Amino acid sequence: MVKLMGWIGAAAGWGIVAGWWMPRGPLTGAQALWSVGLSVVVGLAAGWSSRSRWSLLIAPAVFVVAVELMRLRVDGPSVDAPHASALGFVVLVAGRGLHALLSVLPLVLAAAYGAGYARRRAGVSGRRGWRYLRRTATGLLSAVLLAGTVTVAVPARTPAISGERSIAELTRIDAGGHRLGALIRGVDRTAPVLLFVPGAPGGSELGAARRHLAELEQRFVVVTLDRRGGGSSYPALDPTATVTLESAVADVIAVTEALRRRFHQEKIYLLGHSGGSILGVLAVQRRPELYRAYVGAGQAVDLPASDRISYADILAWARATGREGLVRTLTAFGPPPYRDVYSYEPIMLYANEVYGYDHSGNAAGAGDPFHSVGASEYTALQKAHTVNAVLDTWNALYPRMQGVDLRRDVPRLEVPVYFVQGAHEMRGLATLFTPWYEALRAPVKRLTVVPSGGHRAFLEQPRRFAEVMDEVLAQSGGSIR
Secondary structure, three states: OHHHHHHHHHHHHHHHHHHHHOOOOOOOHHHHHHHHHHHHHHHHHHHHHHOOOOHHHHHHHHHHHHHHHHHOOOOOOOOOOOOOOHHHHHHHHHHHHHHHHHHHHHHHHHHHHHHHHHHHHOOOOOOHHHHHHHHHHHHHHHHHHHHHHHHHHOOOOOOOOOOOOOEEEEEEEEEOOEEEEEEEEEOOOOOOEEEEEOOOOOOOOHHHHHHHOHHHHHOOEEEEEOOOOOHHHHHHOOOHHHOOHHHHHHHHHHHHHHHHHHHOOOOEEEEEEOHHHHHHHHHHHHOHHHEEEEEEEOOOOOHHHHHHHHHHHHHHHHHHOOOHHHHHHHHHHOOOOOOOHHHHHHHHHHHHHHOOOOOOOOOOOOOOOOOOOOOOOOOHHHHHOHHHHHHHHHHHHHHHHOOOOHHHHOOEOOOOEEEEEEOOOOHHHHHHHHHHHHHOEOOOEEEEEEOOOOOOHHHHOHHHHHHHHHHHHHHOOOOOO
């Protein structure tokens, strides 16, 4: 009985630690390796102590129950009850499924090895046919676990840039006690610094920035930020109660300050895209002395108003194309804003179809925000958690950004402002941007419309965007390299 309580207690204890330490599952290579290693130790102890194959079921079950109980203190789709939808299935596989691969599977296998060794030492053996079958299955699963462990342990990297003064690194920047991931690239580390704040909550543009903004590296030190909750900054999401509009703007300002200190520059340039453009505008409004100029791409103005326009457009498209199931779903939800991130799923999934356009004219063809996730700047875990990071962060931050309307809140900016918009921008953004831009007062104000571009025009037409940035440098007193 003492041994029984001992190994059950070890499994429960490991589950409590795992649920407290990594409630969303292993998010980093170090967490993954510790997860596999500690599960192996606990599994071996359970199998050896019990000498019973029941440990293969009991120890993992106890571990899972403990983890799920610890998850009750955390919010977000990846830790909430499974949701019956396409995104809900992806979240389940990438969240609990990945955690099972890196925690439950090694626990089960180690318990099998421990119990088998103890039984052989005690002279207990089963039927030969079953014994060979069990060993074969255990060996195959062990190979799967080993391959998975090696894969998740491979670090992210970014290709080097030739030249003695160049810089190319993946790094961490402290922002209010949170370590945020960033990609820094440039041919000359003394060039002006450009901070790029990406769009969707939980999204990441490290791969897209390196692939499509390479020309900017000739002119700037380009710093692409993973906002809190996105990409390499996904582990910084918790506690979600502190993820607010104010904290997101404060993160941009804190990163700006850190870059000014590191690169010894009084002011830097700021580029914001989509949802990140709202944060960029607010950061510039609050601390104009930190920035030489602000560049907005796919500029957002009023999120709930934009979402209501998109909702109406998708509903009209669904009715016109005979998608009765989608019509019923949208009608049942009613117009946004919503408190539940899954209610936004139809808008997320169908916006590209409703606002589709011909991408063949784009030099880079970067219409898909997820097509650069395969880049080397991401680890295997970051790639696996792509959707989870977006939904978890969206769930925490998006409802807290509903009160912003730049038409009301930001009538003036004290730095030069430049905007790059696609002619095929979504109607929900374009119709709100125009009146704000026309009324906005700033020392310099310029708008460039890319004829073949959409919401990601600055990535779709990187050559044209580089030309715009040349103008920004020239007019703001910077130097073109």
